[in-house]
Amino acid sequence: MNTIQITTVILTGWLACTGVQAATYVRQLGPTGLSGFPSATEIKISKVAKGSPADGVVTTNDVIVGAGGIAFKKDARHEIADAIDQAETEAAKGILPLMLKGGKTVNLQLKVLGSYSMTAPFNCPKTAAIVTQTAERLVKAKAGGDRLQVDLLGLLATGEQKYIDYVRDVIHKSKPDISIMDIVEGKRDGGYVGWYWGYSLMLLSEYYLLTGDAYVLPAIKTYAVALAKGQDAGGLWGHRMANVPPQRRLPGYAQINQPSLSCFVGLLLARKCGVKEPEVEQAIEKSHAFFASFTGKGELPYGVHNPYTHIFNNNGKCGVAAVVMSLYGDREGASFFSRLAATSYDTLETGHGGHFFNMTWTPLGTAIAGPEVSAQFFQRSRWLNTLYRNWEGDFINDGNESGGSSSGAHLLAYCLDRRKLFITGKDPDKSLWLKGKKATDAIEVSQIDYKGKNADELIALFGHALPQVTRSAVWALRGHEQKSDFIPRLVTMMKKGTKTERLSAIGYFGNGCSNVTALARLDDLGAILRDTKVDPELRAAAASAISCLGKPAYTYYMDMARLIVDEEPGDVFRATDESLGNSMLALCATPIKEGLVTDKPLFYQAAMKLVDHKRQSGRTSGLRLLAEVPLPDFHIVADKVKYVIEDKDTTYHSYHNFGPVGVAGEIFAALNIAEGPDYLLDALDSKSGKWSFKLNMVMSALPKYGGNAKAVLPRLKAAKRGPKWDVMVQKIEQAEPGKEKQITFDEARQYGLKKPSTAGDPLQETK
Numbered sequence: 001m002n003t004i005q006i007t008t009v010i011l012t013g014w015l016a017c018t019g020v021q022a023a024t025y026v027r028q029l030g031p032t033g034l035s036g037f038p039s040a041t042e043i044k045i046s047k048v049a050k051g052s053p054a055d056g057v058v059t060t061n062d063v064i065v066g067a068g069g070i071a072f073k074k075d076a077r078h079e080i081a082d083a084i085d086q087a088e089t090e091a092a093k094g095i096l097p098l099m100l101k102g103g104k105t106v107n108l109q110l111k112v113l114g115s116y117s118m119t120a121p122f123n124c125p126k127t128a129a130i131v132t133q134t135a136e137r138l139v140k141a142k143a144g145g146d147r148l149q150v151d152l153l154g155l156l157a158t159g160e161q162k163y164i165d166y167v168r169d170v171i172h173k174s175k176p177d178i179s180i181m182d183i184v185e186g187k188r189d190g191g192y193v194g195w196y197w198g199y200s201l202m203l204l205s206e207y208y209l210l211t212g213d214a215y216v217l218p219a220i221k222t223y224a225v226a227l228a229k230g231q232d233a234g235g236l237w238g239h240r241m242a243n244v245p246p247q248r249r250l251p252g253y254a255q256i257n258q259p260s261l262s263c264f265v266g267l268l269l270a271r272k273c274g275v276k277e278p279e280v281e282q283a284i285e286k287s288h289a290f291f292a293s294f295t296g297k298g299e300l301p302y303g304v305h306n307p308y309t310h311i312f313n314n315n316g317k318c319g320v321a322a323v324v325m326s327l328y329g330d331r332e333g334a335s336f337f338s339r340l341a342a343t344s345y346d347t348l349e350t351g352h353g354g355h356f357f358n359m360t361w362t363p364l365g366t367a368i369a370g371p372e373v374s375a376q377f378f379q380r381s382r383w384l385n386t387l388y389r390n391w392e393g394d395f396i397n398d399g400n401e402s403g404g405s406s407s408g409a410h411l412l413a414y415c416l417d418r419r420k421l422f423i424t425g426k427d428p429d430k431s432l433w434l435k436g437k438k439a440t441d442a443i444e445v446s447q448i449d450y451k452g453k454n455a456d457e458l459i460a461l462f463g464h465a466l467p468q469v470t471r472s473a474v475w476a477l478r479g480h481e482q483k484s485d486f487i488p489r490l491v492t493m494m495k496k497g498t499k500t501e502r503l504s505a506i507g508y509f510g511n512g513c514s515n516v517t518a519l520a521r522l523d524d525l526g527a528i529l530r531d532t533k534v535d536p537e538l539r540a541a542a543a544s545a546i547s548c549l550g551k552p553a554y555t556y557y558m559d560m561a562r563l564i565v566d567e568e569p570g571d572v573f574r575a576t577d578e579s580l581g582n583s584m585l586a587l588c589a590t591p592i593k594e595g596l597v598t599d600k601p602l603f604y605q606a607a608m609k610l611v612d613h614k615r616q617s618g619r620t621s622g623l624r625l626l627a628e629v630p631l632p633d634f635h636i637v638a639d640k641v642k643y644v645i646e647d648k649d650t651t652y653h654s655y656h657n658f659g660p661v662g663v664a665g666e667i668f669a670a671l672n673i674a675e676g677p678d679y680l681l682d683a684l685d686s687k688s689g690k691w692s693f694k695l696n697m698v699m700s701a702l703p704k705y706g707g708n709a710k711a712v713l714p715r716l717k718a719a720k721r722g723p724k725w726d727v728m729v730q731k732i733e734q735a736e737p738g739k740e741k742q743i744t745f746d747e748a749r750q751y752g753l754k755k756p757s758t759a760g761d762p763l764q765e766t767k
Contacts, residue, residue: 027077030084031110031391032096034058041065041072042101043080052391053108058098066099081383088113088126110391116382119375122417131414133393134407135163141394143408144170147196149203150360154411156206159420167207171216183226189240189251190230194259197227198237201266205273206421217273224270227263228283234304234614234653235286236260243687247650251687254656255303258357260287261320268327269422288328291321293573295333298467299340302352304615304654306575309467312446313344316357319365323423326368326432334368335432339466341365342373343446345381355398359384359406363413367425369442370433374416376443385410445469450476455486462493462504470504478512487517491524503541510545519549526556529563536568540579547583557596560584561606573653574613581610581621592628604636611640611660614653619644619660623667631671635752641667642745645679647686658689662697669704674742677705677712684719695721699728707735708742 026046028035033052036045043064048054058064066072068083087096087110094110117124135158143151144167152170155163179190180197190197201223204216230241232248236255242248264287267280294300298307300317312318318340325333341362351358366377378385388395388406397406412424419425434442450458450472458480461473480486494505509518509525528534528542543560546553564580571577584606588594597603603625610622623644626637645664647655661683668676680698683689702709709716709732716729743751 028387028390028396029077029080030387030389031088031393032058032084032108033391034064036064038077040074041076043072043076049391053096053110057106057108058100063101064098065101067096069097069099071099077387078383081386084110084386085116085382089115116379118379119371120378120382121414122371122375124417127414127417130389130393131158131411134389134395134411134414135160137393138407138411139163139166141405146405146408147199149196149199150412151405151408152203153199153206153421153423154408154415156203156210157412157415157418157421157424159210159415159418164207164211167203168211168213171204171207180222180226183230183241184222186229186244189243190226192239194230194237194239194241194256194263197223197230198259198262198264198266201227201270202262202423205266205269206423208273209269209422209426210420220270220273221275221277224267224275224280225277227267228277228279231263231283231286232653233651235283235288235290236304236653237263247648247688249650249652249655249688252656253690254688255654257300257303257317258315258320261291261300261317261324264288264291264324265320265327265423268324272327272422284328288330289572291324292330292333293575294321295325295330295336296465296467303656305617307467309471311347312340312466312468313347313358313362315351315353316341316359316361316365318344319361319363320357322365322368323361326429327422331429331432334429336465338365338368338373338432339442339445340468342369342377342442343444345377345443346446348381348384349398356406356409359388359397360409360412363416364423364425367416368428368432370428370430370435370439372436372439373434373442376439378413380443385413448472451479455480455483459486459489459493463498463501465500470500471507474504474508475512477508478514481514481517484517487521491521494524494528499535499538502538506538506541506545510541511548513545513548515549518545519552522546522549522553526553526559529556529559532566536563536566536571536576539563540576540583543580543583544586547586550587553587554594554596557584557587557591558599558602560587561599561603564606564609565602573615574618577610578613578615578618578621581613581618581625585621585624589624590628591625592630600633604633608637608640611637611644614651616652616654616657616659619652620663623660623663626667627663627670629667629671631748632752634671635749638745638749645676647683647688656689657693658683658686658697662701665701666704668745669701669708671748672708672738672740672742673745673748674708674711675745677702677709678715681712681715681719695725699724703728703731705732705738707732707737710735710737 026035027038033049033054034045035047036043045058045060045062045064048058048060067080068086072079084096086092087094090112094112096108096110098106098108100106113129114126116126121127135155138151138155143155152167155167179193182188183190201220204220207213208216208220231237232242232250232255234255237260238250238254238256240251242250267284270280271284294307298309299311299313300321301308318337322334322337322341325337344362348358348362349355363377367374390396394405395407395410397404416424445466448469455477458473458477461469464470490505490508494502497505506525509521525542525546529539529546546556560580560583564577568576588596591597607622607625610618613619613622629637641664644660647661665676665680680702683694684698713732719725
């Protein structure tokens with residue numbers, strides 16, 4: 001691998017994606033040269049760019065109250081953007097009238113760019129004019145220094161030879177990223193490259209696929225292999241690559257879906273370039289398995305968490321997921337995520353850390369659904385494009401002059417009509433294109449007025465393809481409960497509807513439903529839970545609804561445990577087991593005390609299956625089920641609890657908050673096991689996990705030892721982790737020693753083997 005030639009773009013600079021949205025946030029006002037503080041009906045000017053159309057015409061502290069001859073009514077930013085677009089037409093000759101507070105009107109002379117077509121960005125002269133001026137600005141600014149390479153991708157997307165030649169020259173003159181070979185050779189994690197290498201591979205691959213320039217093939221292969229080797233066991237990446245063998249974990253913050261998606265795009269494009277390395281193929285399949293598990297379930301979360309069903313899109317993840325699924329050939333996933341992206345036109349100015357990724361990927365993911373959907377998306381969001389475009393022809397990230405450039409990101413969207421890159425729609429699957437009413441419906445999903453619908457209309461949405469819709473319909477229907485004549489329909493639906501309808505109907509009787517209504521359906525829900533012929537996901541949904549009903553539902557506690565023990569071959573990531581574990585905990589936190597554990601072998605088997613879960617939330621649930629484990633039974637679960645607290649598993653999919661380690665420590669504390677405090681403190685030295693999360697875990701679990709934690713006081717005092725840490729240390733110093741003598745782990749494990757177990761003999765059943 002040492003002989004592989006690396007020809008990569010120089011990775012310099014930092015992400016231009018930071019930003020804060022607040023009422024006092026300064027906003028750029030498009031090509032006027034003005035920036036200001038907007039409200040609903042006016043904009044107070046904070047800066048006038050020298051040499052801009054507004055220079056010498058508008059001054060700082062002027063207040064704009066209207067544009068294009070019309071006073072602002074509801075949304076000053078949106079309305080001034082519309083006025084700018086109108087002013088840039090040939091008919092208006094570039095003249096933009098601005099109404100200032102106090103009755104004065106001034107005119108700005110803007111550049112004439114023409115009118116947007118109804119199909120923009122497709123078949124649109126104004127779009128073409130903006131592409132040209134933006135591309136020229138990037139070349140003049142010598143684009144190519146940003147780590148994400150989006151500016152260079154934007155230039156490639158134009159398909160124009162002079163810009164392709166410019167990108168070629170940047171690539172050919174670039175220097176190697178030395179750290180990439182460390183990943184290929186398994187030496188280290190490469191540093192904070194998780195956000196960048198995917199884009200570098202994306203750029204090199206798209207360039208090769210566009211030009212056939214074999215000069216970049218060695219670099220493409222090297223990047224692909226490095227990313228494959230830097231992937232963690234769950235198929236994801238984070239700020240950095242996975243640790244070197246044998247653990248192969250992502251250091252620190254762990255898995256993040258946004259960089260994981262861009263790395264995945266890079267691998268798929270590398271495969272199109274002919275890279276067929278076994279580790280690359282395996283990495284592609286692992287990533288696809290993870291992201292495909294969200295198809296039909298909801299929006300992609302921040303990391304390894306449950307799908308989001310309260311929002312349609314965040315940070316552009318659904319946009320890039322649609323592109324990913326299209327590149328992979330997963331038509332169902334591409335269709336699902338493109339619809340989530342398409343209806344997110346009004347939330348583009350949102351995102352963790354800024355709007356950059358939302359503005360970059362959401363239009364590209366929307367395009368998977370076809371030109372009609374893209375055109376409607378563009379019509380409804382182009383006001384942002386107008387405001388982000390400055391008077392010189394660049395685009396400014398977050399609509400704020402201090403936010404950095406987003407010119408390349410906007411070029412990608414404006415070049416969708418050209419389809420020169422695979423990420424901008426080259427070789428599209430036209431069978432996914434929506435037309436006519438279907439296209440409009442896809443765009444308008446986020447605008448459904450649930451409060452304005454009657455019960456029949458809401459129930460009709462229970463089978464909708466998007467879980468965000470079904471969730472909202474279920475919650476809205478509860479507002480009609482006083483007219484509960486529809487309840488029999490829901491009972492029938494949860495038994496005989498489509499799977500989506502059944503999930504919705506079952507969910508109606510879950511969290512948020514009135515106790516009287518839900519209790520009346522307890523036996524119906526219980527029958528679904530107990531029916532082994534029913535889809536496990538439906539049975540788990542019934543368990544979730546039952547878990548809200550308290551003591552009357554206790555009779556179904558062991559049925560949940562039984563379903564966990566059963567195998568669900570199609571549930572790759574064991575989401576059903578994870579859900580059931582949460583339901584058991586929600587139903588009763590002290591099942592042994594309450595007498596619910598009527599079959600201890602089955603109970604322990606279910607708990608330990610969860611303790612084996614690859615996701616930390618599953619492991620945490622399993623350990624919480626064991627919170628009451630008595631010392632005579634500890635030998636049944638001892639080895640698995642210790643395995644978790646030692647945290648050496650190489651196949652875990654998530655581990656960043658160390659929740660399972662903390663709960664395992666609490667079990668040790670409850671049984672007075674001496675090694676627990678040291679195990680908890682050892683977690684602080686792990687390369688895995690976010691530092692603050694680990695610290696909070698220790699400060700939550702360790703005090704449960706009370707005075708028995710005094711044995712580790714030297715380690716605690718040496719750690720010096722801040723004021724809260726010092727308070728914890730002081731409390732431990734002042735605590736009374738435990739009345740009972742501590743025992744070792746081995747003594748605790750042997751206790752039940754020497755004495756008759758309160759579980760009968762469950763050891764054989766749980767091996």
